[in-house]
Amino acid sequence: MPQRVFGERELDLVKQVLDTGMLSGLGGGQMTPRFEREFATAVGAQYGVAMNAAMSVLHSAVKVSGAGAGDEVICDPIVVFGAVATMYNNAIPVFVDVDPATHCMNPDLIEAKITERTKALIVTHLWGLPAQIDRIVEIARRHNVFVIEDCAHSLFASYKGKQTGTWGDVGSFSFQMSKQLGLGDGGMAVTNSEQVRDDLALNAGAPTFQAVAHALHWNYRMTETTAAIGVAQLERAAGYIAGLQAVAKMYNDAVAGCDWIAVPKPGPEATHTYHLWAATFRGDEKGITLGDFNDALARFECGVSVGYTGMAAYKHPLIAERLGYGKVCPLGCPLYDGANNLYPDGLCPVAEDLVPRILLAYTFGDEEAHKQSADRLHQAVQSLS
Numbered sequence: 580m581p582q583r584v585f586g587e588r589e590l591d592l593v594k595q596v597l598d599t600g601m602l603s604g605l606g607g608g609q610m611t612p613r614f615e616r617e618f619a620t621a622v623g624a625q626y627g628v629a630m631n632a633a634m635s636v637l638h639s640a641v642k643v644s645g646a647g648a649g650d651e652v653i654c655d656p657i658v659v660f661g662a663v664a665t666m667y668n669n670a671i672p673v674f675v676d677v678d679p680a681t682h683c684m685n686p687d688l689i690e691a692k693i694t695e696r697t698k699a700l701i702v703t704h705l706w707g708l709p710a711q712i713d714r715i716v717e718i719a720r721r722h723n724v725f726v727i728e729d730c731a732h733s734l735f736a737s738y739k740g741k742q743t744g745t746w747g748d749v750g751s752f753s754f755q756m757s758k759q760l761g762l763g764d765g766g767m768a769v770t771n772s773e774q775v776r777d778d779l780a781l782n783a784g785a786p787t788f789q790a791v792a793h794a795l796h797w798n799y800r801m802t803e804t805t806a807a808i809g810v811a812q813l814e815r816a817a818g819y820i821a822g823l824q825a826v827a828k829m830y831n832d833a834v835a836g837c838d839w840i841a842v843p844k845p846g847p848e849a850t851h852t853y854h855l856w857a858a859t860f861r862g863d864e865k866g867i868t869l870g871d872f873n874d875a876l877a878r879f880e881c882g883v884s885v886g887y888t889g890m891a892a893y894k895h896p897l898i899a900e901r902l903g904y905g906k907v908c909p910l911g912c913p914l915y916d917g918a919n920n921l922y923p924d925g926l927c928p929v930a931e932d933l934v935p936r937i938l939l940a941y942t943f944g945d946e947e948a949h950k951q952s953a954d955r956l957h958q959a960v961q962s963l964s
């Protein structure tokens with residue numbers, strides 16, 4: 580461990596689906612509803628709505644929040660997914676900077692960004708470490724803002740005794756192949772609201788969508804065979820995550836005692852489920868340049884990347900060049916009466932400084948290979964200390 584296993588259990592459940600001849604929940608297949616129930620129970624939510632990808636869940640969740648043309652959605656500035664889902668809905672992403680210690684959204688900075696146009700907030704539990712979600716939800720509730728938790732990295736991570744995805748209005752999980760639960764592709768929304776569940780289900784191809792169209796919905800239905808593999812993989816997920824945590828510990832140990840690499844660690848109130856092991860390079864404060872560090876990582880052949888995308892989310896051309904739907908929408912939408920210069924340099928100084936310094940190691944894979952990679956990271960760090 581942590582190696583994925585696709586075995587007899589998966590084959591058995593897929594065969595059950597094939598034997599029914601109903602490869603879609605639309606025809607009455609029961610595997611997708613089963614996966615929705617079992618997944619929701621596993622994370623401690625009341626309802627699950629399965630879809631074909633997490634981006635589909637985020638797109639749908641922003642729609643359910645009511646955000647559309649001219650509205651604002653608060654997003655994090657490291658990953659771009661929340662902002663993209665906002666723009667799918669023709670709404671405007673507004674970025675709140677992160678806490679340098681956790682890489683997650685800084686609750687102290689949220690209130691200043693809320694306006695009468697704010698409809699929703701999307702917070703990412705980045706790399707698998709929970710954000711301070713109790714404070715974030717409390718602020719959002721006071722302003723009647725819908726909270727979407729992006730849990731693509733944080734399956735089974737918890738904060739103050741409750742799992743990520745169950746604090747806000749919708750939790751969004753990804754089953755893309757790199758994630759803790761890799762099903763090829765797929766996503767799941769969880770919620771405790773029956774109304775939100777029903778509204779989301781319209782985008783998951785609920786039968787009402789097929790009959791008479793009353794509104795603009797998308798068909799993001801999960802297939803029954805994916806759901807079958809999902810039921811089986813869910814049974815294995817806790818084992819995978821224990822393996823990912825053990826691998827992350829190897830990398831933590833490799834940099835322990837190094838005062839120029841900071842590791843975002845969970846406090847006693849949180850569990851981290853390590854979709855990725857992450858750390859922050861701070862060598863320049865000690866006279867070690869990022870170039871020196873990159874050279875050492877290459878010399879010791881460490882399986883650790885530096886710099887993630889190299890830029891804060893709002894520097895991506897999609898946003899910086901106001902591309903969107905090709906004409907003026909959404910960032911130049913005439914229905915938007917907020918500021919024109921939304922994304923100046925220095926908008927989120929912590930994220931801008933942080934992204935080029937982020938170290939990432941993928942935690943799935945052969946444990947012995949990770950041990951060697953962590954040893955090499957240790958040697959690379961030692962060579963510069």
Ligand SMILES: Cc1ncc(COP(=O)(O)O)c(C=O)c1O
Nearest residue numbers: 632633634658660731753754755
């Ligand atoms: C934080 C985050 N959110 C959302 C997504 C989108 O997931 P999917 O590929 O299932 O649409 C990803 C995918 O990498 C992600 O890392």
